[in-house]
Amino acid sequence: MMQAIGIAKSVGIKAVQCRSFHRSVGIVGMPNVGKSTLFNALTRTEQAQAANYPFCTIDPNVARVGVPDPRVHALAKMENSQKVIETQLEFVDIAGLVRGASKGEGLGNKFLDNIRQVAVIAHVVRCFEDVNILHVEETVDPLRDLDTIRTELLLADLQTVERRLEGLKKKKKSNEPGLHSLQEVLNRILPMLEEGQQLSNLTFDFPEEQVQFDRLQLLTAKKALYLCNVSEDDAATGNEMTEAVRKQVEAEGSVCLTVSGALEEAASAFEDEESQMEYLQCGGLEETGLTRVIRASQKLLQLQSYYTVGEKEARAWNIPQGATAPMAAGVIHSDFERLFIRAETVSFDDLMKAGSMKQAREKGFIRSEGKDYICQDGDVFNFLVGR
Structure with missing residues (x-):
């Protein structure tokens, strides 16, 4: 022993990689809503190129960040440990989506493929006005942007389900294991998608059906949180746009956070944590956006x-x-x-x-x-x- x-x-x-599980968070949204700026701030890196034009993020930027955890530091202090290792979450900055992405518009296919690889979707919606930052739809309307993204994800799922059903018609006489369960799953979710329903809270009574559902990797089945990106002045209080988004997504049972990518990115430029917190406190914040986003992500991932x-x-x-x-x-x-x-x-x-x-x-x-x-x-x- x-x-x-x-x-x-x-x-x-x-050794850790011998037994791992999916725990990545994909940052998605329309072009020029501040995804890359927020990614830079949350991960305290400059991996993502923030630029004032659509599709500046083509290949997804990936960063692993330590999960803030006072308990592991308290244990290290108690036992005089030489090193402290926090657990990590993976954040993925994914290319901006435009209307028609489900039909391949913009970088639609790459965008949708990248989302399928993450466990949680963090929707970034622009809730600030700035004449110097263009919007792909020409006006700032976070509810419209959110509806556009979710519609494109739903349409992509609808295409996936319809293709799978069409494929099953050719296998009617097949004895391949799991086909009956897959058929049941597809027949159940097709009308839901046609009615515009999200599938993130859908569960199945039979384990085999749940397995088949999970294997489909449907975009609307993924857990989601919503990040309202605001100006530095609105970081602590939000504004009318954030309130509108919050009311809509919380009514659906989802999590909505107000963050300021600009404020967080400016704070991350300071080398020591104390200076970063002082800068954030000047903006009325008591903790970093990273901490709040990670906490929400951990909860959605059902991690402990x-x-x-x-x-x-x-x-x-x-x-x-x-x-x-x-x-x-x-x-x-x-x-x-x-x-x-x-x-x-x-x-x-x-x-x-x-x-x-x-x-x-x-x-x-x-x-x-x-x-x-x-x-x-x-x-x-x-x-x-x-x-």
């Missing part, structure tokens, strides 16, 4: 964090809600799930109360959990696995 933490140090980053801590490093790991202890171990290394024996665990709160892992053990806070244990957010683990 061996402890999983020791192996995790030796296998490094490649667990931790490992030792002398060399304190590290946060992302797992889906409902994951078992072996699944959590498998995020560190795929072999850990297969060879899992048990997990020594303590909640973050209990560990902080104890003051150290040693004292937590002395106080009886550390539990021994088996293969059926459902992980809780904030668990601190030491996995024991076989050889």
Whole structure:
């Protein structure tokens, strides 16, 4: 028997990739609504070229950002860890969409293909006036822009479903597994798409039908949040345009955030975090847009964090809600799930109360959990696995 933490140090980053799951956020919207500026600010990079003309982002820019997590830093301080490693989310800056994208207009096909690869769609809508920044529709109207994007995604899904149904007609006598379930799924969602319904909250009673639905990678089935991009002056309070967007999307049960790409990008130019926060506070903000967007994305992705801590490093790991202890171990290394024996665990709160892992053990806070244990957010683990 061996402890999983020791192996995790030796296998490094490649080990984590042995057991990964989709956790990318695609930033989408009409051209010149501030997607690339917001991407630069949120990821604190200058990977995306912000320019005053449509389609300046052709290939999607990708950046991985650390998830702000005070708990992992508190663990590192408590155990005097040499290094702190936060968990990460991936942000993808995708080319701007125009009316007719579902028919290939602009960069429509590339745009739609890129969206299919992300888990969450972050819709950026322009809620600021600026005569120096052109709008592809000539006027600023966030509700119109939002309707345009969602219509194009819906039309693309409708085409996908119709093509699949047409293909199934040629396989009526086929005994290929799953065809009946796929037929049921397609027949259910076709009228929904024809009526203009989004599919993000759709579920199926039969597991095989849910699998077939997920495999379709439909654009309107993806979780979404909405980012109202405003001027620096409206960063703290929003404006009439943000209020209109918020009322519409919240009525649908979606998340709406007001952010200022210009303010966030200016703040990100400061080298230290303290100076960045001082600049944001001058604009009436108490935290970065990155923090709020990541928090919303984590919730939509139904992710939670667990931790490992030792002398060399304190590290946060992302797992889906409902994951078992072996699944959590498998995020560190795929072999850990297969060879899992048990997990020594303590909640973050209990560990902080104890003051150290040693004292937590002395106080009886550390539990021994088996293969059926459902992980809780904030668990601190030491996995024991076989050889």
